[in-house]
Amino acid sequence: MPLRISDYKSFFYIGCTLTYFKSSSGKDSFKFLTKYLATFSGEDSYVIGEAKEEAVRAVIEFVKAPDTFWCDLLDMPAVGQLEKDAKYALVYQLLKIFLTQRLDAYLEFQAANSTLMKSYGLVHEDCITKMRLMSLVDLGSNESGQIPYALIKDALRINDDEVELWIVKAITAKLIDCKMDQMNQVVIVSRCTERIFGQHQWHSLRLKLATWRGNVASLISTIQANKVVEEGSQAMQGMAIR
CATH class of the missing domain: 1.10.10.10 (Winged helix-like DNA-binding domain superfamily/Winged helix DNA-binding domain)
Incomplete structure (x- = not known):
């Protein structure tokens, strides 16, 4: 019997919950979180709302991770819902800064929201x-x-x-x-x-x-042209010998 979407949700949710309590498994936790959040696609706002806390946690874990520089969280509806959420809109803004902007935007954000940053355990120097x-x-x-x-x-x-x-x-x-x-x-x-x-x-x-593709086609044409010239030259030499 094929697995249902709800089965995948449960599996990945259990995975991200278990790894959350292991301090040495930040990458594993983030991996399970992103897979869990990716299962929310096309559902109504109530269903997606169930993943709001996990979406926030995924953003914070991405920002904290010192060696993770790419993610597709911005493409996920479960994360996108944070943009207009009264409580978590700033978390979404922080994610956009880390994925689409530069240091000056972060410094401006941090200056205005230092208390928020500290509440999520984000270290300014690391950021x-x-x-x-x-x-x-x-x-x-x-x-x-x-x-x-x-x-x-x-x-x-x-x-x-x-x-x-x-x-x-x-x-x-x-x-x-x-x-x-x-x-x-x-x-x-x-x-x-x-x-x-x-x-x-x-x-x-x-x-x-x-x-x-254009460069490869040009190279092939050059090789073929040289081959024709070489074969013609060899044929002429053969005729001259006779």
């Missing part, structure tokens, strides 16, 4: 560290593929001598692949992790695939 890395990722998503050192300094609010340190941190966290051009004071980005994967990211991916 700054994570937002600096996520801001660097956002800078790296620029279509030009280059980030001036000065822009990194301003966006991350750091000193000149800290720029390369934060670039190395982002590389170590596997957020970006890049080269540092110290002479020209720019970072040349070859790959950058997406914080979210929405319509803009799909469009960018389609463009890259189209470019890649």
